Amino acid sequence: MTTVSEPDPALLQDALGPLRDRERVAQRLLDASARHSFDPDRDIDWDAPFEDGKWFWPPELVSLYDTPLWRRMPEEQRRELARHEAASLASLGIWFEIILMQLLVRHIYDRSVTSRHVRYALTEIADECRHSMMFARMIEKGGTPAYPVPHAYHQLGRVLKSISTTPGSFAATLLGEEILDWMQRLAFPDERVQPLIRSVTRIHVVEEARHVRYAREELRRQMVTAPRWERELTRLSSGEAARVFSRCFINPGVYEAVGLDRRVAVAEVRASGHRTEVMRAGAKRLTDFLDDIGVLRGPGRRLWRSSGLIA
Template identity: 80%
Template sequence: MTSVPTAPEHDFRLLHDALGPLRDREQVAKRLLESSAKHSFDPETELDWDAPPEEGKWFLPPELVSLYDTPLWRGMSEEQRLDLARHEAAALASLGIWFEIILMQLLVRHVYDKSVTSHHVRYALTEIADECRHSMMFARLIEKCETPAYRVRRDHHNLGRVLKTVSTTPGSFAATLLGEEILDWMQRLTFPDERVQTLVRGVTRIHVVEEARHVRYAREELRRQMVTAPRWEQELTRLSCGHAARVFAVCFVNPRVYDNVGLDRRGAVAQARASGHRREVMQSGAKRLTDFLDDIGVLRGPGRALWKRSGLLA
């Protein structure tokens, strides 16, 4: 029978695994810079923003809509389902902008004391430029959806203000991955789906290609930090990451979308929360991330319980 490593043995394994990344941080950043030079996009010119919406096509794959396969969904007309998908696409784009603005500030804080000529800092600045373009791209998509821009709740907005002010370095990269990887999973299902609006598919394709580099950068840095950071900082990261997962899971569905398509908000929220399909979607979207966080020792102690409460971890 295979023995389960004790915490010290696990920490030693993490240290051994991290020695390579610690030595080649600059090489990783250099490769990411080379990839950015070859595979970056300008959404203003890459996408046809003047094309009208395509009749009968979705703004999200229906399986990703919060109410999919609920009793309420089964009672909705096809037109109302399409309308809900359009509003939820705009709400996700709004969430993406909120998150990317936080991320850009976290990255600026990360590089503030580091060598400005290093590949590591150059790539961070490249990523910030990418995120600026993505935020503008999402804003244009919201306009094309002809919906409101869906802001997160005031308390969550203020929590974001706290996070970008006081977050530790490993906490910042853990939060980065939380925001990027679940949306990335959803977008990988969206851009090849021919049922979806061409513009939405183009937006998600650009985002997936460029976010793949951002995820690599954040994973490499978080792995290093969970070995080299002081123990108190590691423990704080585990706890703060769990709280962030709980908040982020709530933010994924903006209840105002239900008001705007003529549904009862309270009933719709209740059915979305009770939906086994929705729970499976969120856990599938988080699976690659939670496996990684578990491997590097983030999902331990009270933080793991918070992840379970969020619904993102089975």
């Protein structure tokens, strides 16, 4: 007769450890969500008029800042460019958040619906829905068009989210959140910036801090437990996502909208040492983390270099 041995308690503890850690993190994030969540429709004064002479984005974060073209632009045109770039960044944020919501739904599809990990993922999806609507309302209030990403990259987004691994999904989540978060942390306390923009960025920063923690903890676990092929694919897909993200960061249509020559403006942005420093500073916390957990390796690292986000 075949006997069935009892499971080794030590091995069982090793297997349950990451699950318990995941649940503890999720519970802390759920508690934080209960304490510090916002309703942008009620918590932002959408009816307040814009203030004369204030910026829609800190000037140092405007793509043309400190270029020869910038130095020739009158102050009013600089502020107008900042208004359109704020709309472009909000449009990019909506595009990325819609992708992230789909990735999160895929992540929880086969998981226990009663787990705290899944409950927090659903909480984050609800946050992202509100953020997307908030950004869209901000664009409308600002009186600019929305600035969608180019069609080719819009279609490539379909491919990336369809082939993304679980760790790849969380790497993309961090890419979409951390660079914008760094810029918004500079925007919301800046008294030169319109109060409405500061309110929008403050809400986003507070709530995105939880999303970043959730994604970082899960990606760290996944890069230890995922099979080798999945880790390698994550390195490649995150590098390609970084390349696409940097290309789409500001829609070149903003330059034409304020009366500038698109080709001249794009060339000056690409040649701008200041802009390169801004983008790398915004990505540094993320790229240091990804390097530490083994994402920035091999061909994927070359893709990250081509994005300009690392040297």
